[in-house]
Amino acid sequence: MFQKNFFIIFTILFSSFNYGGEIFKSLPDKINSSDKYVFYSHGLIVEGTDPTPIHERWGQYNFPAIKKELADSSYHLIATHRPAKTPPFEYAQQLSKQVTKLLKNGVPASNISLVGFSRxxxxxxxxxxxxxxxxxxxxxxxACTSGLAKKAEIAIYGHLFSVYETSDSVGSCGDVVARSVNTVSSYKEISISTGKEHGAFFIPRKEWIAPVKAWLKRNKPQ
Structure with missing residues (x-):
């Protein structure tokens, strides 16, 4: 009897928690307000139909491998494969609508993360x-190019974590943050040095995957 009752209690308790860990191509139909959601937006080269395209200088962009390594049991990962020649501002509007849907369904903004590489x-x-x-x-x-730094109409809001590669032509987000002083709640930035230039983010290298996941899973904003 004790074992049966223990099993029932354990089942009820366990079923009340949703630990995330799923990978979605788009926003899931079922939204749990207590779950955490992470959106990953890939680079320009992946736009189209090939999830593993080859760049002549930086090699293969392995979108499936990145999704697998970026996923975690503490949150749901939403990683959409964008069509070729996707207009950035139009897609950003779609992404914003997905986040707004989460917010309207009771998901706290602090449980929502937007992650994006390059484009x-x-x-x-x-x-x-x-x-x-x-x-x-x-x-x-x-992604903090000099062009982005000059676009006054784009201001990053919320808690920002930036990662850039020292051998890459795209560097710090400092200039972007400098003109977003009233919108950035917190700012942390690190650099990695793999020597792979922009291609450092083409595969799930531990140099950037590990710190990004650690930041996403932090308990308090920093």
Whole structure:
């Protein structure tokens, strides 16, 4: 009897928790307000139909491998494969609508993270501007170009974590943050040095995957 009752109690308790860990191609139909959601936006080269395209200088971009390594049991990962020639501002609007749907379904902004590399990082920045949430989490991977720094209409909102490669021509988000002083709730940035230039983010290297996941899973904004 004790074992049976223990099993019933354990089942009830366990079923009341949703630990995430799923990978979605788009926003799932079922939304749990207590779960955490991470959106990953890939680089320009992946736009189209090939999830593992080859760049003549930087090699293969392995979108499936990145999704697998970026996923975690503590959150749901939403990683959409964008069509070729996707207009950044239009897609950012779609991304913003997905986040707004989560918010309307009771998901706290602090449980939502936007992660983007290169073109995906540009899209992430635009979506952040659209949402204007001081509590959302934003991860920019090698996307703070001089062009983005000059676009006054784009201001990153929320808690920002930036990662850039020292051998890459795209560097720090410092200039972007400098003109977003009233919108960035917190800012942390690190550099990695793999010697792989922009291609450092083409595969799930531990140099950037590990710190990004650690930041996404942090208990308090920093």
């Amino acid at each position: 995906g990082g540009f899209i992430t920045a635009i979506a952040s501007t659209n949402l204007k949430s001081m509590d959302i989490n934003v991860v920019i991977l090698a």
